[in-house]
Amino acid sequence: MTLSGSDDDLGQPEAHSYRAAILAFLGISAAMLACLFIVWFSPHPANDAHLATSFSHADFRFDAAEAAPKGGWIKAKLPFHDYYAAPDTARQHGNILWAKLTFDAETLPGGRIALFTDYTPERFIVLLNDKEIFRNYSDPDAQRFASFKPAFIPIPREALRRGENVIALRLESDTPWTLGLGHVAVGDDRLIRDKHDRAYALQYLGPQIVNGIMAALTLAILLFWFRRREEKSFFWLALVGIVWWLRNLHYSAHDPFIGASAMWELVSVSIFMLTTAFLCFTVTVLDASRRLRWIRLSIAGGAALILFREVLLANGMSDFPAFALLAPFTFSLSIIFVIATIRHPTAENMVMLVAITIAIFWSTHDMIFLGNMWQGAGFQLQPYASVVVYAAFAFSLGRRMLKAFDTTENLNAQLEASVAQARKELSASESARRALEVAHAVELERERIMREIHDGIGSNLVTALAVAKKQDAQGWTVGLLKRSIADLKIAIDSLEPSDGDVAVVLAGFRHRTEADLSAAGIGLKWRVDAVPPVRWLDAPNTLHILRIFQEIVTNVIKHANATEIEVRCHAQQCNGAEGVLVEFLDNGVGLDDIPVDTGKGLANMAARATALKAQLTVKMRESGRGAKASLWLPFSR
Amino acid sequence: MIRTAVIEDDPAVLAHLCRLIRESGDIEVSCSARNFVEGTKLVEAGDYDVLMCDLGLPDGSGIDLIRKSIALHPQSDIIVVTMFADHRKVLDSIKAGARGYLLKDENLEDCVPGIREIRRGGSPINPFIARKLLERFQPDMPDGPMEALSDREHDVLGLLARGYSYAEIATLLGISTQTVGTYVKRLYRKLEVSSRSEAVFEASSRGLLGGL
Structure with missing residues (x-):
């Protein structure tokens, strides 16, 4: 994860909270300034x-x-x-x-x-x-x-x-x-x-408190950076904090262990280090192009100014020019922030710009104050500027971190959602695959059984029929063999996958029986619509249906003395349930002349229909000529 | 005269077929074979308009003979001779290039009108095969390149799968019975082509045809 000031894509509610954050920060800054003005203009005793x-x-x-x-x-x-x-x-x-x-x-x-x-x-x-x-x-x-x-x-x-x-x-x-x-x-x-x-409170105790706050903030930033070394801006901010803390340490450290001269040197030099660290932080946090080049340039510039100051002092000259040369550094710093804020007017950039502006104003105040040209607040404001700037920067980085975390969390949520989706799809495809495997196994088994029957019994029956015909055997022998073959065909056809399509089952049935019908001189009228699938229709149930059809057609051929049979199939409601209705209508003698032995066939059909949980009716046609056998199958049982 | 070659291992069936053909008057048996080796020679000689070929030969697969015949004599028609429930095998032989089938049971007499029909450009089909074709040509079938069906072809196949005869379909769709047969032949052709391109697709995706 990288923090970058360039791509801020805030949603509306977030933008709202950012506006609140800016207002809060501006409010606090204004309150602090107001306090200072009150102090400045309060009647001096x-x-x-x-x-x-x-x-x-x-x-x-x-x-x-x-x-x-x-x-x-x-x-x-x-x-x-x-x-x-x-x-x-x-x-x-x-x-x-x-x-x-x-x-x-x-x-x-x-x-x-x-x-x-x-x-x-x-x-x-x-x-x-x-x-x-x-x-x-x-x-x-x-x-x-x-x-x-x-x-x-x-x-x-x-x-x-x-x-x-x-x-x-x-x-x-x-x-x-x-x-x-x-x-x-x-x-x-x-x-x-x-x-x-x-004076004690404002110019001595205040800076000590502020420097304490700085130490705490710096420590927090430093610890954070230790945990996330890739966040370079935290490193530079920690460095800014450390240098600034050292710079103001003299308020509390009266007996510096390094000695007063060294301490003074440190205080003097710290301003160059501070400006350098500040510039490095700025280019890092604003994700400037050619960042590394700018960082090197800043460090080289800071080092050059320190060296320049030492040269001036060694020659007994005033070190003022070295400090004066810091002005362009500070100026470029504020310009960078102005540009960044114009390009990306985010809460973070605005807060940092405000803080920088305050710091520059207060530093100017201190220069005038120390130059004895104007008394201003009557004390140095720089220690206070440190905490304002530092708090603003820590705030900005914190906001950016939070935003990055939000993004990560969103990303995580999205990932989790897509993982869940993928898992769902996987399990769906897995069950589909299993169903396919089962279907394949069933198909293989069906093939095996069919091959056995087909090549064994079937082949023998066909040969027997051919022999019987050739030897001009008795009609009933040929008829028995033919019926046996027809029965076998229907048994095998019931194993054919139909996906619950009753029209397909009917089609197969027609394919098997049409020759017999035309041999009996019975014409066929086919009215089979496309119907929705009957999901529970497996091989044993298909065989029940085919046997019922077979029985109906056999009865028509044997007893009805009909010249035509009409087969209808369409979707139909029965007692409020959806289903498929198959009807066989003949133009024969009707039910009155049905011989006694047909009763057994009807009972068989009724038993099969019960097993199917289907409705079977056999009755005279409304026209009075011929019979109508109907089988209604529910879509769901 | 339509010259017909018969490859069949069952002598009874072979004899029956030959007798039926000879009795037809307009069809003659130009040659016959009883196994794969003889069948290969027969196909290579190519002295036939219609090849009737059994699939289950003792020394080889009739499918290979069908492929060979299609390669050598694409203008000849092929009728598969099979047992009554060999729908898968029929489909496989259609993929190989066969255009008709004859069931090896009591309907052997159908061979003569079948041969005439196939020479006229029609093709027999049954609902089982129609249904399998419908499945094969489903637009969302994932297995390889598959030429799409036209709406008319789809309608014809749908009616065939629901058991309608050529004549009934012709009436329902307002076309001639001949045209229905042509549709079926065209469907078989599509299946053959797509099966062939499937094979190529499969081979090339397995890297067998490196240069392709």
């Missing part, structure tokens, strides 16, 4: 100026000193992340950055006060008026990793002095890339705590 001071700028200086530098500060906007201009300066100062914020104590409200910042590097110390009030580490050699964990630092009121106060932060990192400072606010404890909790 920090704006409440008389309760808290939010700093728009701070003074910065790269300096490895243990105490805050006395001068050389440079004023810069917050948040401060100078990824692309500062790394060399940062490295020269052991990746240590000092930040200085000045505020007037008079502007602060009464009661408890605290400091909040939404971004710090791995290690930091907070000094208030040159006195340390907080530090987030005890061992400076611990390789902690920056993780967008916001900081909440209570400020002891007794450490404040009247008028101007200075808060200095010693920010220390293992790489220049994580060095920086986010938004900073000082003010009423409750307000600052709210700010902190909000």
Whole structure:
């Protein structure tokens, strides 16, 4: 079984459920976006100026000193992340950055006060008026990793002095890339705590939860792929999941066993791997032509970009161009999905397109946010995009799987039906074959008996008759021999298969008796219709019928003094039952002059008719001239 | 004069037949044989218009002699001489090319009108044979190529199987008795042809006639 996006042949009810699936997905996506907008545009407590001071700028200086530098500060906007201009300066100062914020104590409200910042590097110390009030580490050699964990630092009121106060932060990192400072606010404890909790939930706890979901989904996809290795799209989706999970692992893994620098490298490089895996998944799942070529091209492109970034870094240059070059990758990705959705507007393709679009918008948001050009949601949306995209893709693959299963089940049902049909036909043909075998065996046996009688008794009788005639024997000898031959013929004829056709039996009878009738000067009028078969008519019953006919005709020849006999045969109802009526009508003397010995013959005929479950009547014709013998045979007994 | 050859192993029957033929006036016995070997020579000589042939010869099958005669002298007519219930054998000899049959019982006298009839182009038939022909020519018979019957031929065969005589059929269908006989002969011919092509079909499907 292969999954392919190209041949979707949906029935009406299925199309209905797909529409529902699209609507559900769009609804969920819209709800998620709405939540984000509510968060973005909800009144920021920090704006409440008389309760808290939010700093728009701070003074910065790269300096490895243990105490805050006395001068050389440079004023810069917050948040401060100078990824692309500062790394060399940062490295020269052991990746240590000092930040200085000045505020007037008079502007602060009464009661408890605290400091909040939404971004710090791995290690930091907070000094208030040159006195340390907080530090987030005890061992400076611990390789902690920056993780967008916001900081909440209570400020002891007794450490404040009247008028101007200075808060200095010693920010220390293992790489220049994580060095920086986010938004900073000082003010009423409750307000600052709210700010902190909000940031904690959205930019730190949320991504951890989402990454957990990613891990579960990835594991499921991976397990599925292990069971069905031929489903390559599941492999690529699992790879996308693993890379994306690694990329967001820093939210929860604060002490990476590979070290902070390596972790940072992994996070940086993962975006290239992610894009590559994504492209491979896309061409596989959309069943693109020349898939293998595209996969190779994607991997080569991803590897080239990673190499390019390393070259840039090794030459002390910014790695921004390498990331910028990812744009065409992402662009082609979205174009592929647009084309696929236009060509095959299936639920799966639409859901994937929507998810991709959301991911691209959110990534753009993050770039603007990290570039400090717009605060947007105030935190990175990328971790959330991961689960949206991943869930959409897993959903699409799942739908496709289900559809494939449906098809397989349908196919199975069809196969089962045709097997049942074939079995039925086989058993029918088997019973037909058996019936044929039985018929053949009966025919063989009939032949054997006939041959015996024919070649033995029959041949002898014929020879005897010839001899008798030649020697001019007494008339009764010849007559006896002739009758014997006639009896034998009728016995043998009864073995002839007739398929229950009474007309055929009558025809055979005529063939045997016509010579005798014409010798007696009796003409024959033949009115035999084609009649439906009498199914129960086997050889013994045929013999009964032939003997009855023989008796009737013999009586006519012997006693009726008739010149004509009419034989009729047609289908006729008798007492509501369907059957065949055979009639012998003569123009002789009728029944009054029948001699006594005929009574025995009539009794014989009646007994045979009873055995046949047939109706036999012998009576005068309505015209008054001649007799009528009728035999009615039912079609079924 | 119609020249008739008789092949018959029973001397009494042979003598009877020869006497009946000679007494007819318009038919003569040109030659006779009493076994297969003599019969073969007789057929090869071919000095006859009508061949009367017994099927059960002591040293061979009359069917083979009929085939030989058909091959060598297709213009000659063949009448099978048989016992009264040998319908299958009659059918087999019709397939081989015979066009008439004579029952070897009290009706031997029928041989003279039978010979005259067959020379006029007619053919005798009985209901048993008619019925077997009907079975053979059923359109859904699966055994090999079988030429279909025309509607008229089918009607004639149906009436014959129900016991109607040539004259009665002629009246019922509004044709001459002669024509009914011709129909029967044509039916026999179809059976012979189809039997022959069946044999070829069977042989070729068994690969015996490789080049065919």
